[in-house]
Amino acid sequence: MKILVCISNVPDTTSKINFTDGDTKFDTNGVQFVINPNDEFGLTRAMWFKEKQGATVHVATVGEATVEPTMRKALAIGADEGIRINAAPTDGYYVAEQLAEVVKNGAYDLVIAGRESIDYNGGMVPGILATMLGMNFVNTCINLEIEGDTATAIREIDGGKETVKTALPLVIGGQKGLVEESDLKIPNMRGIMMARKKALNVVEPIEGTKATQDVSFDKPAPKGQVKLVDSVDELVDLLHNEAKVI
Amino acid sequence: MSIIVYTESENGKFKKSAFEVASYAKAVADQMGTSVTAIAVNAPENSDLGSYGVDKILNVTNDSLHTFNAEAFAKTIAQAVEKESAKVVVVGSSANSKFLAPILAAKLKAGYVPNVVAAPDSTEPFKVKRTAFSNKGFAHTEISTDIKIVGVSNNAFGLKENQAEASVEDFSPELGDGDFSVKSVDIDKVAGKVTIADAEVVVSGGRGLKGAENWGMIEELADVLGAATACSKPVSDMGWRPHGEHVGQTGKPVAANLYIAVGISGAIQHLAGVSASKTKVVINNDPEAPFFKAADYGIVGDAFEIVPKLVEKLREFKAQNA
Numbered sequence: 255m256k257i258l259v260c261i262s263n264v265p266d267t268t269s270k271i272n273f274t275d276g277d278t279k280f281d282t283n284g285v286q287f288v289i290n291p292n293d294e295f296g297l298t299r300a301m302w303f304k305e306k307q308g309a310t311v312h313v314a315t316v317g318e319a320t321v322e323p324t325m326r327k328a329l330a331i332g333a334d335e336g337i338r339i340n341a342a343p344t345d346g347y348y349v350a351e352q353l354a355e356v357v358k359n360g361a362y363d364l365v366i367a368g369r370e371s372i373d374y375n376g377g378m379v380p381g382i383l384a385t386m387l388g389m390n391f392v393n394t395c396i397n398l399e400i401e402g403d404t405a406t407a408i409r410e411i412d413g414g415k416e417t418v419k420t421a422l423p424l425v426i427g428g429q430k431g432l433v434e435e436s437d438l439k440i441p442n443m444r445g446i447m448m449a450r451k452k453a454l455n456v457v458e459p460i461e462g463t464k465a466t467q468d469v470s471f472d473k474p475a476p477k478g479q480v481k482l483v484d485s486v487d488e489l490v491d492l493l494h495n496e497a498k499v500i
Numbered sequence: 501m502s503i504i505v506y507t508e509s510e511n512g513k514f515k516k517s518a519f520e521v522a523s524y525a526k527a528v529a530d531q532m533g534t535s536v537t538a539i540a541v542n543a544p545e546n547s548d549l550g551s552y553g554v555d556k557i558l559n560v561t562n563d564s565l566h567t568f569n570a571e572a573f574a575k576t577i578a579q580a581v582e583k584e585s586a587k588v589v590v591v592g593s594s595a596n597s598k599f600l601a602p603i604l605a606a607k608l609k610a611g612y613v614p615n616v617v618a619a620p621d622s623t624e625p626f627k628v629k630r631t632a633f634s635n636k637g638f639a640h641t642e643i644s645t646d647i648k649i650v651g652v653s654n655n656a657f658g659l660k661e662n663q664a665e666a667s668v669e670d671f672s673p674e675l676g677d678g679d680f681s682v683k684s685v686d687i688d689k690v691a692g693k694v695t696i697a698d699a700e701v702v703v704s705g706g707r708g709l710k711g712a713e714n715w716g717m718i719e720e721l722a723d724v725l726g727a728a729t730a731c732s733k734p735v736s737d738m739g740w741r742p743h744g745e746h747v748g749q750t751g752k753p754v755a756a757n758l759y760i761a762v763g764i765s766g767a768i769q770h771l772a773g774v775s776a777s778k779t780k781v782v783i784n785n786d787p788e789a790p791f792f793k794a795a796d797y798g799i800v801g802d803a804f805e806i807v808p809k810l811v812e813k814l815r816e817f818k819a820q821n822a
C-alpha cells in the first residue's frame with residue numbers, strides 16, 4: 255500500500271494572531287510553525303500502517319521553502335520521503351489541484367489529510383482533491399482499518415459516529431481519534447538524523463485555479479470586563495434579564 | 501439565476517440551521533436582486549421554509565437518500581444548481597454539510613468559503629466575512645469563480661423571518677451505484693439528545709471536575725437547560741468523556757447562545773474553539789484562571805458546591821417561567 259499524508263504547515267496552537275500590511279496579511283513575526291494537529295494524527299496512523307501492514311509513506315505539502323523544517327519533522331516521525339510543491343498555499347482549491355497532480359503521478363492507494371487546517375479552517379482540501387481524482391472520500395475520520403482493497407472507517411457525525419465501508423483508492427479527512435493523543439510520536443534523535451538523509455523533493459506547481467482570495471483581516475472586538483457574581487440567584491437573574499439567554 | 505440553498509433535515513424534519521441558511525440565502529438574493537430556491541431531501545412538509553424567504557422548493561423524494569451520503573447529496577445539489585443555472589449556493593456548517601461542500605465545489609469548479617458569519621460585504625466582487633484562525637480573527641474573502649459556495653456558520657446570521665409564497669416542484673436527481681461507493685453500515689447516535697452543533701446552550705466540564713464519576717451534576721445542569729454536554733481536551737484524552745464531546749481548536753467548535761464552562765482553565769486552544777458563543781459563563785475556584793478574561797459572567801468558587809445550587813435554582817426558575 256502506498257500512502258500519501260498531506261501536511262499543512264500552521265501556526266502553533268498557542269500563537270497570538272496579528273495582521274500586518276494594513277491588515278491584509280497574517281503577521282508571521284515570532285510565530286512558531288508546526289504540523290497541523292489533524293495531520294499529525296493522520297501521519298501517526300500512517301506509521302501504524304507502515305509498521306503493521308508494510309505500507310510506504312510519503313508526505314506532501316504545498317508551500318514555500320520556509321515550510322521545510324515542518325517537513326523534516328514529518329520525515330523524522332518516520333515518513334519515507336517528502337514532496338514539496340513550491341507555491342504559496344493561498345487557496346484551498348489551488349492546493350487541492352497541486353496535490354491531485356502528486357497523487358496521480360505517485361499512484362497512491364490512500365491519501366490521509368486532515369479534517370481542517372487550524373489556520374484558515376478551510377476544511378476543503380481533502381474533499382476537493384478526492385473529487386478531482388474520482389477517489390472515495392470519508393471526512394471527520396476517527397478510525398481507519400484497511401484490508402486488501404477494503405476500507406472500514408468511522409467518522410464523527412453530529413451527536414455520534416457512523417461506520418462506513420468503502421474501497422481504495424481513498425482520501426480521508428482525519429482528526430483526533432485516528433490515533434490517541436498518547437500515541438503521537440515525538441521525533442527521537444535517530445529519527446532526526448535519518449530525516450536529514452531522506453529525500454525532500456521540490457516540484458514546481460502546475461497552472462491552477464485561484465478560486466478565492468483573502469482580501470483583508472480583522473480581529474474580534476475586545477471583550478468587556480467579566481461580571482463576577484457571588485450567588486447562583488444573581489447569575490440566573492443576569493442570564494434571564496440581561497443576557498436574555500434563558 | 502436564483503440562489504440555491506441546501507436546507508438540511510433529519511427524519512423528515514428541518515433542522516433549525518435550515519431556517520438560518522434560508523434566511524442567509526434570502527439576504528444574498530435581495531442583494532443580487534434574485535430569488536431563493538431551496539433543496540429539501542425527503543422532507544415533504546416544507547412549507548415553513550416560505551417563512552424565511554424561500555420562493556421555490558425543489559422537493560426530492562428518494563429512498564436511497566434516507567441515510568446521508570456526501571457524494572450522492574453533493575451530486576443532487578449540483579444537478580439542481582445546473583437546472584436552475586444558479587451562481588450562488590448556500591450550505592450550513594453541520595458535519596454533513598462540511599462533508600459535502602468540498603465535493604460540490606470540485607463538481608461545480610466553484611470557490612467555497614466556509615464559516616461565514618455575515619451577509620456578503622459585496623456581491624460584485626463577491627466578498628464574504630468568515631472566521632479564521634479558529635475564531636481568533638476574521639477574513640474578508642473574495643470568491644472569483646463563476647459559481648460560488650458559501651458555508652454559513654451556525655448561530656451567526658440568525659433567523660430572519662421573511663414571508664414568501666414558496667412554490668413546490670418535485671425534483672428527481674439522477675444517481676447511480678457509483679455515487680454510493682462509500683456505504684453507511686452503522687450509525688451510533690443517542691436519539692433525542694441535543695448535539696453540540698445544534699445546541700443553543702452548551703454545558704462543558706474540565707479537569708477541575710476530578711473524574712468521570714462527577715459528571716452527574718454536569719448532566720443535570722445540561723438537562724435543566726436543554727443543553728448539550730461538552731468537555732475540554734484532557735477530559736476526553738483521559739477517557740472521562742467520549743471524544744465527540746471534546747471542544748476547542750482541535751475538537752468541535754461551539755457557537756452557542758450560552759456556554760457554561762465548569763472547572764476549565766481557559767487555555768488558548770480551548771478558547772479558540774468556543775469563543776464564538778454569545779454569552780460565556782465560567783465557574784472556577786481559581787480567580788486567576790484565564791477563562792475569566794474571556795467570559796461575560798463568572799463565579800469564583802468550588803464547582804461541587806455551585807453547580808448543584810445552580811441546578812436547583814434553574815429548576816425553580818423554570819417552574820416559575822413555565
Ligand SMILES: Cc1cc2nc3c(=O)[nH]c(=O)nc-3n(C[C@H](O)[C@H](O)[C@H](O)COP(=O)(O)OP(=O)(O)OC[C@H]3O[C@@H](n4cnc5c(N)ncnc54)[C@H](O)[C@@H]3O)c2cc1C
Nearest residue numbers: 706707708732733748749750763764765769770785786803
Ligand atoms: C496542539 C494542542 C491542541 C489543543 N487543543 C485543545 C482543544 O481543542 N480543546 C481543549 O480544551 N484543549 C486543547 N488543548 C489543551 C489545552 O492546552 C489545555 O491543556 C486544556 O484545555 C486544559 O483543560 P482543562 O481546563 O480542563 O484543565 P486544567 O487546565 O487542568 O484546568 C482545570 C481548571 O479547573 C479548576 N478547578 C479545579 N478544581 C476546581 C473546583 N473544585 N471547582 C471549580 N474549578 C476547579 C482549576 O482552577 C483549573 O482552572 C490543546 C493543546 C495542544 C498542545
Ligand SMILES: Nc1ncnc2c1ncn2[C@@H]1O[C@H](COP(=O)(O)O)[C@@H](O)[C@H]1O
Nearest residue numbers: 260316343367368370371376377378379
Ligand atoms: N498547503 C498544503 N499542503 C499540503 N496539504 C494541505 C495544505 N493545506 C491543506 N492541506 C491538507 O488538507 C487538510 C485540510 O486543510 P484545509 O482544507 O486547508 O482546512 C489539511 O489537514 C492537510 O492535510
